[in-house]
Amino acid sequence: MATISDVAEAAGVSTSTVSYVLSGKRPISAATRARVESAIVSLGYRPHAGARALASSRTNVLALVAPLRADVNVSVIMEFVAGVATRARTYDQDVLLLTTDDVSSIERVSSGSMVDALLMMDIETDDHRIPFLVQMKQPSVLIGVPDAPRGLSCVDLDFEAAGRLAVSHLLGLGHTKIALVGPTPLVLGRHTAYAERMLLGYRRETEQAGVETVIQLSEASHPGGRDALDAVLDRVPGLTALVVHNEAALPGVMGRLQERCLVVPDDVSVLALCPVTLAEAQPVPLTSIDIPAMTIGRLAVDMAMSRVLDDGLAETRLLTPQVVERASTAPLD
Amino acid sequence: MATISDVAEAAGVSTSTVSYVLSGKRPISAATRARVESAIVSLGYRPHAGARALASSRTNVLALVAPLRADVNVSVIMEFVAGVATRARTYDQDVLLLTTDDVSSIERVSSGSMVDALLMMDIETDDHRIPFLVQMKQPSVLIGVPDAPRGLSCVDLDFEAAGRLAVSHLLGLGHTKIALVGPTPLVLGRHTAYAERMLLGYRRETEQAGVETVIQLSEASHPGGRDALDAVLDRVPGLTALVVHNEAALPGVMGRLQERCLVVPDDVSVLALCPVTLAEAQPVPLTSIDIPAMTIGRLAVDMAMSRVLDDGLAETRLLTPQVVERASTAPLD
DNA sequence: CTGAAAGCGCTAACAG
DNA sequence: CTGTTAGCGCTTTCAG
Numbered sequence: 100m101a102t103i104s105d106v107a108e109a110a111g112v113s114t115s116t117v118s119y120v121l122s123g124k125r126p127i128s129a130a131t132r133a134r135v136e137s138a139i140v141s142l143g144y145r146p147h148a149g150a151r152a153l154a155s156s157r158t159n160v161l162a163l164v165a166p167l168r169a170d171v172n173v174s175v176i177m178e179f180v181a182g183v184a185t186r187a188r189t190y191d192q193d194v195l196l197l198t199t200d201d202v203s204s205i206e207r208v209s210s211g212s213m214v215d216a217l218l219m220m221d222i223e224t225d226d227h228r229i230p231f232l233v234q235m236k237q238p239s240v241l242i243g244v245p246d247a248p249r250g251l252s253c254v255d256l257d258f259e260a261a262g263r264l265a266v267s268h269l270l271g272l273g274h275t276k277i278a279l280v281g282p283t284p285l286v287l288g289r290h291t292a293y294a295e296r297m298l299l300g301y302r303r304e305t306e307q308a309g310v311e312t313v314i315q316l317s318e319a320s321h322p323g324g325r326d327a328l329d330a331v332l333d334r335v336p337g338l339t340a341l342v343v344h345n346e347a348a349l350p351g352v353m354g355r356l357q358e359r360c361l362v363v364p365d366d367v368s369v370l371a372l373c374p375v376t377l378a379e380a381q382p383v384p385l386t387s388i389d390i391p392a393m394t395i396g397r398l399a400v401d402m403a404m405s406r407v408l409d410d411g412l413a414e415t416r417l418l419t420p421q422v423v424e425r426a427s428t429a430p431l432d
Numbered sequence: 433m434a435t436i437s438d439v440a441e442a443a444g445v446s447t448s449t450v451s452y453v454l455s456g457k458r459p460i461s462a463a464t465r466a467r468v469e470s471a472i473v474s475l476g477y478r479p480h481a482g483a484r485a486l487a488s489s490r491t492n493v494l495a496l497v498a499p500l501r502a503d504v505n506v507s508v509i510m511e512f513v514a515g516v517a518t519r520a521r522t523y524d525q526d527v528l529l530l531t532t533d534d535v536s537s538i539e540r541v542s543s544g545s546m547v548d549a550l551l552m553m554d555i556e557t558d559d560h561r562i563p564f565l566v567q568m569k570q571p572s573v574l575i576g577v578p579d580a581p582r583g584l585s586c587v588d589l590d591f592e593a594a595g596r597l598a599v600s601h602l603l604g605l606g607h608t609k610i611a612l613v614g615p616t617p618l619v620l621g622r623h624t625a626y627a628e629r630m631l632l633g634y635r636r637e638t639e640q641a642g643v644e645t646v647i648q649l650s651e652a653s654h655p656g657g658r659d660a661l662d663a664v665l666d667r668v669p670g671l672t673a674l675v676v677h678n679e680a681a682l683p684g685v686m687g688r689l690q691e692r693c694l695v696v697p698d699d700v701s702v703l704a705l706c707p708v709t710l711a712e713a714q715p716v717p718l719t720s721i722d723i724p725a726m727t728i729g730r731l732a733v734d735m736a737m738s739r740v741l742d743d744g745l746a747e748t749r750l751l752t753p754q755v756v757e758r759a760s761t762a763p764l765d
Numbered sequence: 766c767t768g769a770a771a772g773c774g775c776t777a778a779c780a781g
Numbered sequence: 782c783t784g785t786t787a788g789c790g791c792t793t794t795c796a797g
Contacts, residue, residue, distance in 0.1 A: 100543065100569075102790055113768045118792060128766060145543035149491065150790035152482030153773045160528070160546075167514040174506050181500040184531040193541070195493070196529040198517040208526070210433065210478035212774095213493075236433070320713045321683075347713075350654075350683050354715060380654045380680075382687060435774055446784045451776060461782060483774035486789045545790095 101142040109138035121146065152212065161192045161403060162214040164228075166200045166221050172319075172346045175374055175392045176220070179242065182396025183218060190404045202231050209235045216403040218242060222253075224290045238406035238413075240399045243292045250413050252402045254395055257417035258293045261388050262300025265342045265370050268422045270308055273431035274340035274368060277305075278313040278331045280324070280352055282345050287316065297344055297372065317348040324351020332359070339431055340368040346377055353381055364429035370422070384425040391418060434475040442471040454479065485545065493526050494736060495547040497561075499533045499554050505652075505679045508707055508725045509553070512575065515729025516551060523737045535564050542568045549736040551575060555586075557623045571739035571746075573732045576625045583746050585735045587728055590750035591626045594721050595633025598675045598703050601755045603641055606764035607673035607701060610638075611646040611664045613657070613685055615678050620649065630677055630705065650681040657684020665692070672764055673701040679710055686714055697762035703755070711758065719761040721753045 107114045112131060119125045120135045127135075138144070152158045163183055165176060184194050195214055197204045200221065205228060208214050215237060219228065222243030232239045233249050240252040269277050279301055281287070282294045298314065305312045313334045317327030327348055332338060343349055349371060353363070361367050363383050371378055371387040378387035398416060405411035440447045445464060452458045453468040460468075471477070485491045496516055498509060517527050528547055530537045533554065538561060541547050548570060552561065555576030565572045566582050573585040602610050612634055614620070615627045631647065638645045646667045650660030660681055665671060676682055682704060686696070694700050696716050704711055704720040711720035731749060738744035 100545070103792095104790080114791080115769080115793075116767060119767090122792080124793090126766065131767080143543070145540070147486065147790050148544040148546045149482040149485030150773090151792080153480065153486055153775085154790075154792040156773080158482065163529075167510055167517070173510050177500055177506050177510065180529070181531060184500070184529060188532075193546070194529045194531075196496075196513070196517060196527045198514060198527075199521075207478070210476070211481040212433070213481040213526070321715060322713070325715070351715075354687060382654060382658070382684075436776095437774080447775075448777080448785080449783060452783090455776080457777085459782065464783080480774050483789090484776080486791085487774075487776040489789080 100147075101144040103144070103146070105142055106135065106138045106144050109142060110134040156212065157407075158213060158215050159192050160195050160214045161187050161400065162195045162197055162205075162208050162217040164197045164200065164205065164217060164219040164221075167198045168221075172373075174346060174377060175390060178374060178376075178392030179220060179396040182393035183400055186397040186400040190400065190408075192400075192404070200228070202228055205231055205235075209237055215407045216240070218399045218403060222292045224292050224295055226292075238403060240403045240406075242395060242399050244296070244415060244417070245292055248413075248415060252406065252413045253415040254398045254402060255293060255417060256390055256395065256420055258296035258420075259300035259303075260417070261372055261420035262297040262302075263304040264300075264420050264422060265344075265372060265388060266301055266304035266308070266312075269340045269342070269368065269370060269428070270304075270310070272340070272368065272428060275310045275431075276335055276337045277310065277340040277342065278315060278335050278338055280327045280331060280341060280343045280345055280348060281314055281316050283319045283323070284316050286319075294344075301342070317345050317352075319345060319347035321348075321351040321354070324348030324353075325355040326351075328352045328355040328359075338367060340370070340428070342370050342372065344372040346373045349373065349377065349381065349385075353383065357382075363427050368428040368431075370428055375423070378423075378425065381427075383427050386422065386425045386428040388420045388422055394418070433480075434477040436477070436479065438475055439468065439471045439477045442475060443467040489545065490740075491546060491548050492524055493528050493547045494520050494733065495528045495530055495538075495541050495550040497530045497533065497538065497550060497552040497554075500531045501554075505706075507679060507710060508723055511707060511709075511725030512553060512729040515726035516733055519730040519733040523733065523741075525733075525737070533561070535561055538564055538568075542570055548740045549573070551732045551736060555625045557625050557628055559625075571736060573736045573739075575728060575732050577629070577748060577750070578625055581746075581748060585739065585746045586748040587731045587735060588626060588750060589723055589728065589753055591629040591753075592633035592636075593750070594705055594753035595630040595635075596637040597633075597753050597755060598677075598705060598721060599634055599637035599641070599645075602673045602675070602701065602703060602761070603637075603643070605673070605701065605761060608643045608764075609668055609671045610643065610673040610675065611648060611668050611671055613660045613664060613674060613676045613678055613681060614647055614649050616652045616656070617649050619652075627677075634675070650678050650685075652678060652680035654681075654684040654687070657681030657686075658688040659684075661685045661688040661692075671700060673703070673761070675703050675705065677705040679706045682706065682710065682714065682718075686716065690715075696760050701761040701764075703761055708756070711756075714760075716760050717758040719755065719758045721755055724751060727751070 217239040371385045378385040550572040704718045711718040
């Protein structure tokens with residue numbers, strides 16, 4: 100492998116000049132630049148990442164902490180990851196993937212100076228990793244909003260608003276016998292922030308409107324969705340509308356509705372909280388509140404890089420949810 | 433951050449001793465080791481990854497090239513990634529995720545000495561990246577088998593055998609009116625290796641048995657699966673068995689069968705080629721040939737590390753497919 | 766606008 | 782069993 104000295108020699112300049120040509124951190128005459136650049140090309144020179152990191156304390160790598168739980172919304176995670184990875188490249192950053200949520204991985208990459216910043220998914224309301232993130236030398240961005248961000252940057256869909264919006268949208272259509280098919284007990288058991296916030300919004304809006312409702316947790320699987328629907332129909336006689344916040348259970352819920360000869364939206368309206376791709380892929384295109392995972396991933400990178408590059412401030416950004424009407428909701432009679 | 437000199441000073445030894453305590457590359461007396469280790473702990477010392485990479489030309493990072501295409505088997509990819517990430521940690525390696533399949537990323541991480549080895553998914557029969565992988569200084573492992581591996585390591589399920597096995601299993605049950613719902617035209621259009629190999633096996637086995645069959649490509653979506661099933665039923669009057677090699681279309685196929693009042697397995701047997709988790713999550717648990725994505729991911733890491741550590745030889749490993757009987761297949765009358 | 770040279774923190778000869 | 786020291790390849794003062 101060619102080194103910076105090889106390039107310098109070939110171009111008849113010093114190594115620092117080569118370095119500055121590469122970084123653009125000081126003016127270089129056109130002639131010199133040209134010679135250096137052609138030397139770089141002809142030698143196939145690439146800077147050594149480790150050497151660069153050592154000298155500059157910048158790694159050009161972002162850590163993404165993404166627990167790959169089989170039980171949860173695989174497609175959402177994938178979208179996040181895609182958004183992060185793509186956006187990272189626009190800052191000339193690569194992505195180091197950490198799939199465990201234990202603190203040791205975080206400490207390793209942080210203390211080992213392996214990354215410039217950390218992005219963390221699957222945030223819990225009282226996340227045990229936060230104290231570590233707070234005292235790291237690298238900035239971090241939470242994808243999800245804990246109860247106490249402690250000065251960390253956060254970004255997410257406003258899930259509380261989404262919960263409210265789901266309810267108010269159905270109320271607006273005249274439905275009052277409504278229920279929620281929610282996340283798996285596991286997700287809630289971990290106090291996953293987005294799930295709790297959505298429930299909170301859902302509850303507040305129903306209470307405020309004075310309508311009774313039922314919240315049915317569901318396993319994240321086809322059979323789980325079927326069972327959840329059966330339970331809901333048992334618990335809410337005369338049900339006319341359903342909110343579903345559980346991607347994996349969605350097909351089961353929809354399938355079971357059909358089996359029970361309940362036509363969507365004539366008999367039951369369904370509003371899903373899930374990525375558009377999923378909403379559109381159902382047998383009946385679903386009215387939905389989108390989870391803009393790709394966008395959130397991109398924003399997370401932007402926020403991280405603003406802190407890395409410009410020493411920007413921490414902030415919390417909540418994206419406003421929106422209902423997109425498709426074929427699964429209708430006014431009550 | 434504490435450096436190795438800080439530790440050496442605190443322990444009253446030289447930096448090389450600290451280094452050797454850490455690497456275990458030469459014997460250290462128990463007493464010295466103890467002092468060094470306690471110094472490490474009390475200072476919270478962590479070696480600087482860049483400095484280490486520079487001095488040792490080992491990064492302890494593996495690159496995973498995993499194009500995150502929305503159209504394809506999201507759950508399979510996730511399993512791979514999980515298998516790779518988990519196994520990597522047992523070798524004290526981290527995982528750098530590359531989500532584009534262009535050559536420049538590969539060159540960047542390779543020439544920049546960012547990684548110790550590369551794992552590459554989504555291999556095509558005549559993959560344009562192979563020439564680059566061949567001349568890299570780091571070893572690489574293909575997850576998938578191209579036509580000409582050119583001395584690279586490969587690992588995958590034996591998809592040709594899987595295609596044959598799917599056919600022979602159904603023939604063994606007495607079915608002769610069989611069809612295949614295959615991958616999306618896009619996947620085949622890219623000449624994705626696993627898809628072509630499966631088709632090859634499927635074709636060979638049917639030809640050899642002298643049975644006619646139909647191969648129906650399908651979009652990777654619920655509606656895609658529905659359409660594919662309709663097309664198949666059109667094209668094969670009296671169909672009694674179906675092989676499905678398209679995870680995302682599976683729910684659509686199954687749903688449409690039910691809509692058309694075709695009972696599985698009484699009227700139509702279904703054999704799926706997909707991860708177990710998916711096969712078990714269907715309304716009717718599917719007889720399937722498992723795609724052991726997690727295992728393949730683990731093996732890929734093992735193969736890569738054997739080349740990194742022991743300078744092992746390149747090899748191609750094909751996992752033998754197996755049918756697991758569940759509720760979706762039955763003998764013909 | 767360019768060069769010289771001092772590190773960045775660690776590993777691995779080499780020397781004892 | 783341990784210490785000394787020469788790099789690894791790059792960035793960035795400091796000097797001109």
